[in-house]
Amino acid sequence: MVRYLASRLALTLLTVFLALSFMFGVLHLAGDPVLLLVPVDSSAEHIERMRVQWGFADPLWVQYGRFVWRACHGDFGTSLKYNLPALSLVLERLPATALLTSVSILFAVVVGLPLGVLAAIREGRLADRLATVGSVLGQSIPSFWLGLLLILAFSVTLGLVPTGGMGTPAQLLLPGVTLGLYSLGRVTKLTRASVLEVLRADYIRTARAKGARETTVLFRHVLKNAANPIVTIIGLQMSGLIGGAIVVETIFAWPGLGRLIVQSIQFRDFPTALAAVFFTAVTVSLINLFVDLLYGLLNPRIVHE
Amino acid sequence: MRKIVFLAGVLCCVGMSLCGLWPSPGLAGTPARVVIGLNSDVRNFDPVNTLDTTTDRVITHIYEYLFVRDLEMKVTPLLAESGRPVDDLTWEIKLRKNVKFSDGEPFNAETVKANLEYIVKKENNSARRVRISPVKSATVVDEHTVRVSTEKPFPTLLEGLTEIYMAPTKAIKAGPKILTDKPIGTGPYQLKEWQRERTITLVRNEGYWGGPPRIATVEFRIIPEVTARVSALLAGEIHLTPDVPPQFMDQVAKSGTTNIRTVAGRRVIFVAFNTLKPGPLQDVRVRQAVNHAVDVQKIIRTVMEGNAKQMVGPLSVISRHLDPALKPYAADPAKAKALLHAAGYTGEPITLHTPNGRYLKDKEAAQAIADQLTQAGFTVKVQVDEWGTLLDLVKTGKVDGMYFFGRSDTTLDGSMIRDWFRTGSTWVTYSDAKVDAAIDKALPIVNPEKRRQAFHALQAQVQEQAPWLFLWTQVDVYGVHKNLEWQPRGDEQFNLKTAGWK
Numbered sequence: 184m185v186r187y188l189a190s191r192l193a194l195t196l197l198t199v200f201l202a203l204s205f206m207f208g209v210l211h212l213a214g215d216p217v218l219l220l221v222p223v224d225s226s227a228e229h230i231e232r233m234r235v236q237w238g239f240a241d242p243l244w245v246q247y248g249r250f251v252w253r254a255c256h257g258d259f260g261t262s263l264k265y266n267l268p269a270l271s272l273v274l275e276r277l278p279a280t281a282l283l284t285s286v287s288i289l290f291a292v293v294v295g296l297p298l299g300v301l302a303a304i305r306e307g308r309l310a311d312r313l314a315t316v317g318s319v320l321g322q323s324i325p326s327f328w329l330g331l332l333l334i335l336a337f338s339v340t341l342g343l344v345p346t347g348g349m350g351t352p353a354q355l356l357l358p359g360v361t362l363g364l365y366s367l368g369r370v371t372k373l374t375r376a377s378v379l380e381v382l383r384a385d386y387i388r389t390a391r392a393k394g395a396r397e398t399t400v401l402f403r404h405v406l407k408n409a410a411n412p413i414v415t416i417i418g419l420q421m422s423g424l425i426g427g428a429i430v431v432e433t434i435f436a437w438p439g440l441g442r443l444i445v446q447s448i449q450f451r452d453f454p455t456a457l458a459a460v461f462f463t464a465v466t467v468s469l470i471n472l473f474v475d476l477l478y479g480l481l482n483p484r485i486v487h488e
Numbered sequence: 489m490r491k492i493v494f495l496a497g498v499l500c501c502v503g504m505s506l507c508g509l510w511p512s513p514g515l516a517g518t519p520a521r522v523v524i525g526l527n528s529d530v531r532n533f534d535p536v537n538t539l540d541t542t543t544d545r546v547i548t549h550i551y552e553y554l555f556v557r558d559l560e561m562k563v564t565p566l567l568a569e570s571g572r573p574v575d576d577l578t579w580e581i582k583l584r585k586n587v588k589f590s591d592g593e594p595f596n597a598e599t600v601k602a603n604l605e606y607i608v609k610k611e612n613n614s615a616r617r618v619r620i621s622p623v624k625s626a627t628v629v630d631e632h633t634v635r636v637s638t639e640k641p642f643p644t645l646l647e648g649l650t651e652i653y654m655a656p657t658k659a660i661k662a663g664p665k666i667l668t669d670k671p672i673g674t675g676p677y678q679l680k681e682w683q684r685e686r687t688i689t690l691v692r693n694e695g696y697w698g699g700p701p702r703i704a705t706v707e708f709r710i711i712p713e714v715t716a717r718v719s720a721l722l723a724g725e726i727h728l729t730p731d732v733p734p735q736f737m738d739q740v741a742k743s744g745t746t747n748i749r750t751v752a753g754r755r756v757i758f759v760a761f762n763t764l765k766p767g768p769l770q771d772v773r774v775r776q777a778v779n780h781a782v783d784v785q786k787i788i789r790t791v792m793e794g795n796a797k798q799m800v801g802p803l804s805v806i807s808r809h810l811d812p813a814l815k816p817y818a819a820d821p822a823k824a825k826a827l828l829h830a831a832g833y834t835g836e837p838i839t840l841h842t843p844n845g846r847y848l849k850d851k852e853a854a855q856a857i858a859d860q861l862t863q864a865g866f867t868v869k870v871q872v873d874e875w876g877t878l879l880d881l882v883k884t885g886k887v888d889g890m891y892f893f894g895r896s897d898t899t900l901d902g903s904m905i906r907d908w909f910r911t912g913s914t915w916v917t918y919s920d921a922k923v924d925a926a927i928d929k930a931l932p933i934v935n936p937e938k939r940r941q942a943f944h945a946l947q948a949q950v951q952e953q954a955p956w957l958f959l960w961t962q963v964d965v966y967g968v969h970k971n972l973e974w975q976p977r978g979d980e981q982f983n984l985k986t987a988g989w990k
């Protein structure tokens with residue numbers, strides 16, 4: 184177990200290093216950041232001076248070496264846009280991202296799990312059909328469209344909740360639902376599929392044959408055995424939401440990590456973009472590790488070597 | 489069953505709102521507060537190292553200039569009392585008395601000297617240096633008088649000073665970076681809280697030298713998505729927002745609580761030609777043909793839905809040196825064809841580069857232009873570029889054919905012509921020795937009448953040489969709460985100092 188953990192953590196480090204190097208290369212391929220950062224009227228001389236000051240005048244390998252060396256010391260440099268430490272800009276987005284992610288995952292699980300189970304035990308009947316159609320819809324409605332529609336309905340027309348921003352629980356509602364709906368669809372579908380699979384297993388028939396009550400069968404035997412794929416999908420959704428809620432964050436003016444990444448790339452604010460990628464890579468790797476470890480707990484047949 | 493769930497949900501909302509847990513979105517309208525929706529955040533609050541519209545829109549409430557433009561864009565004193573040239577290379581500026589920074593430091597001639605000399609010193613890499621780069625030094629005459637020396641005649645010093653903020657001497661000496669998130673200014677407002685990418689809250693400076701403003705709190709809310717921003721305006725969460733796109737203007741105008749206010753801005757929009765690279769556009773007749781082939785009025789009507797004013801020459805329509813006698817190129821495809829024939833153009837493909845979303849309806853306008861050019865006999869290919877890529881292409885001169893671009897007429901007196909057309913200026917892909925000579929001759933003229941004449945002649949000359957396809961000056965469109973007493977300004981600033989609620 185300890186050896187497994189150690190090797191997985193080493194792998195995580197390698198992943199993060201590769202992700203950062205890749206991002207570094209791609210960002211520098213995109214071109215010169217100085218032109219976007221200085222005022223449009225700047226003289227050629229001023230542009231050149233800023234290029235030297237920010238270190239973009241050095242050869243690429245020197246810049247890369249400097250970046251790796253500093254990153255190893257936890258220093259991601261100063262944001263070119265805000266003129267503040269890049270890593271602290273990323274960290275200040277954390278509460279917002281964590282809040283939105285957990286609310287939408289919570290929404291997806293609390294609604295999606297029972298819905299999936301219901302669909303499975305009523306297979307082929309109306310409840311199943313509705314749940315299936317609903318989950319397909321949830322997955323296929325584009326979030327920018329749904330988000331704007333919800334704003335128009337609940338904020339502009341009904342005046343029930345604010346259009347966006349962060350601070351009160353009410354402001355969490357629309358982005359949480361918009362973001363959660365996609366995960367909801369996936370959780371429902373997957374729960375339905377894995378519960379159906381388990382329902383057909385021999386040990387379920389045995390449980391019923393020995394006279395166990397239907398609820399006992401469902402909670403004791405079915406759900407426990409159907410849990411693995413569901414946990415996987417929840418983990419995957421979570422990693423996806425950490426840095427990938429860009430559209431929803433933009434529509435609802437939610438100050439999360441996804442928007443920071445996109446903005447820093449648009450502005451070619453390299454230090455911030457790299458710090459954000461570093462953070463996302465670490466978080467996603469850790470979530471994956473955590474999910475893998477959870478498997479062993481849920482299903483003792485899986486042993487980590 | 490579903491009805492019960494729905495009812496429970498509604499009851500829940502009602503219950504929460506009664507308990508006050510659910511803040512009513514309409515709450516923003518308390519009389520002494522104005523909320524402004526912006527599409528992006530300020531860079532920071534350093535007045536020396538920033539120079540961009542969004543940042544200026546916020547920090548002009550905190551820091552002040554020596555001179556400021558009034559609603560007619562005329563330069564008037566703000567922290568100064570007067571400014572006049574002593575000779576060709578020296579200006580004397582008298583300063584307002586009894587002005588203090590919000591931390592108590594007095595504003596005086598020392599402040600002006602410290603700020604100007606810091607900004608023009610090359611090693612300091614100030615973004616604002618470009619506005620007053622001919623300034624050499626400043627000397628303190630007495631507590632409230634300062635003399636500014638320039639390296640060469642600089643007739644637009646006062647215009648330049650309308651974009652130079654005065655920061656406390658202490659902060660300049662310590663390095664203006666200490667103002668990054670703790671601004672100290674002489675202005676009518678002070679920073680109370682900055683939640684990055686969320687809100688910026690300013691509170692009124694009770695000790696303001698001009699008397700405290702009527703609005704006690706100004707809050708800037710960052711809402712990047714334009715539909716959401718307009719929705720917030722319609723829902724009453726924000727009271728003022730710039731850049732309302734044409735498709736929403738009707739809705740905002742007819743909502744009953746908001747209206748649309750417009751003003752001709754100083755941003756000029758054009759298609760520039762790269763004449764530095766070999767190609768048909770090196771021939772002036774081809775460039776003139778482009779200007780004749782495109783019906784600018786028609787594009788303004790259809791694509792821009794009226795939100796633009798056609799340019800006649802290279803200056804913005806609100807420039808004070810605009811020549812009223814100048815006429816725009818007539819939309820005349822037949823003449824364009826004749827010019828093309830005379831130039832021997834036989835359909836060599838020309839690329840039209842355009843950004844997407846950088847300027848109002850840029851891509852759509854570029855496509856309409858390409859369409860009209862094709863009808864007049866050109867072979868045009870539209871290429872949409874990411875903004876940073878396009879900047880790169882233009883800066884390095886690698887851009888081929890022509891490109892949809894915009895510049896801001898910051899001086900509004902014609903002197904931007906140098907930045908736009910003079911050989912060797914940063915973003916210029918055009919070179920003509922005669923135009924260069926005329927620019928060099930006109931720029932240093934101090935005598936107002938002679939200066940006006942020189943710029944009138946220059947405009948005609950540039951128009952004839954057609955280094956651009958002259959398009960329009962953008963009209964800035966604001967969505968405003970109907971009870972807010974506030975007027976839009978041509979320089980894109982908000983300036984809520986004089987605003988108030990009806």
